[in-house]
Amino acid sequence: MSEETPVLSLPLIQPSQAQKHVTHNEALMRLDALVQAVVLTRDSISPPSDPDAGECHIVPSAATGVWSGQDHALAYFDGTAWQFLAARPGWRVYVLSDLQTVFWDGSAWTGETASFQNLNGVGIGTNSDSTNRLAVSSEASLLSHDGAGHQLKINKSAAADTASLLFQTGWSGRAEMGTAGDDAFAIKVSADGAAWHTALSFDPGTGLATGDAVQTSATDTSAGRLMRADFGYGPGNVLGAVSESAGVPTGAVIERASTVNGDYIRFADGTQICQFNASLSYISAGLCSAVWTFPAGFVSGSTPQVQGTLNSDSLAASAPSVTVAGLTGMTISGLGATSVTLNVNALASASFGSGESVDLGVLAIGRWY
Structure with a gap:
């Protein structure tokens, strides 16, 4: 007969054993220690x-x-x-x-390590429920790296579902960011948890932004709205081709270019300035004239202002028959949206010689729309 039990090694009372109580008590002591x-x-x-x-x-x-x-x-x-x-x-x-x-x-x-796989819920400092299977009541929560970076992933089943972070006050929603109802990342805000404003939404295909916080048009100057690149001005579009739509600028702020007929500057407000160094040719003893075709046309039906400045330094070479004192100021004729005739007349006491010319610096100011 074995002297001990097979599992707990408790001493067994043997046949004809004297002082059986000793063995019995020893077994009880072991049970007292092991159970x-x-x-x-x-x-x-x-x-x-x-x-x-x-x-x-x-x-x-x-x-x-x-x-x-x-x-x-x-x-x-x-x-x-x-x-x-x-x-x-x-x-x-x-x-x-x-x-x-x-x-x-x-x-x-x-x-012993408990299994934490497929738990019905975890509550830390509070109770979880069937909707909030992970619930944490704490002053802060920390998610840190394990040697490198760290990603927090929020996955949804389909584009029409919601994957977002919701910020609440008294359990009432006040702000939300994520992809709610589609795959466009959006930031939404609410004052009461009922009416919501999509402040910013980013198109997943282009990355471009729309929303209540963005300008709705070039004339939208609502306080607090973000300026769109195509509605505002910066280093990328201060200089370039100016344009307009129904009187509203849609292009750059300033456009400048040169042609054989001179230089021009156009401004987004519609102002246009053309300038040219013109040479007025001999027409008769009393007249030198030239047609100036503007380097950029003015708006149809407009009458730009035209000014001329005599280049007195070149007069001695281009028209030695006359002096500045023997000439009238510049006059114009045939003024239109695309050209003007420039004239300089000799006074009665003076006359131009055949082949002579007069050099003028001319300026035309008007509107391009």
């Missing part, structure tokens, strides 16, 4: 100097004193001496100093 097993420590290498009856410990490696050579055993004090029980794989013991349950895996005491 609902609790130990004080598992890392003290020296046995306590004044243990209480029933006190139990897991003996660590390299223990000293009466625990020497009992590595990994359960040491319990029966009130008189230390008793040692060799653990079997699967035994579980609660360690008071660690506030943790450990089990013997055959070679070491190992802390």
Whole structure:
């Protein structure tokens, strides 16, 4: 007949055994230590100097004193001496100093790890529910990297579903950002949780922005709205081709160019300035004249202002027959949207010679729309 039970190694009373109570009591002491097993420590290498009856410990490696050579055993004090029980794989013991349950895996005491897969819910500082399966009540939450970067992923099943972050006041929505109802990333705000404004929405195909926070037209000057590149002006469109639609500028601020007929500057407000160094040819003894075709036409039906300045330094070479004192100021005729005739007359006391000319700096100011 075996002297011990096969699992807990409890001593068995033998046939015709004297003092059977000793064996019986020893078995009860072992049951007292093993059932609902609790130990004080598992890392003290020296046995306590004044243990209480029933006190139990897991003996660590390299223990000293009466625990020497009992590595990994359960040491319990029966009130008189230390008793040692060799653990079997699967035994579980609660360690008071660690506030943790450990089990013997055959070679070491190992802390139990609960399975956190497919949980119905997790509540940290509060209760989770069927909708909010993860619920956290805390002053802050930290998500950090594990050696490099870190991504927070919010996935939805289809484009028409919602993947967003919702910000609330008193459980009432005040701001939301994400992809709600489509795949365009949007930022929405609300004052009461009922009426919502899409402040910004970014087209997933182009990345371009629309929304209540963006200008609706070139004439939209609502305070707080963001200026669209095509409605506002900056380094990219201050200089370029000016244009308009129904009197509203739609192109650049300033356009400047040159042709064989001179230079012109157009402004977004409709102003146009043309300038040219004109040479008025001999027509008769009393007249030098030239037709100036503007380098850029003015708006149809307009009458731009035309001014001329005599180049007196060149007069001696181009028209030696006359002097500045012998000439009238510049006059014009045939003024239209695309050209003008420039005239300089000689006074009665002077006359032009055949082949002579007069150089003028001319300026025309008007509107291009």
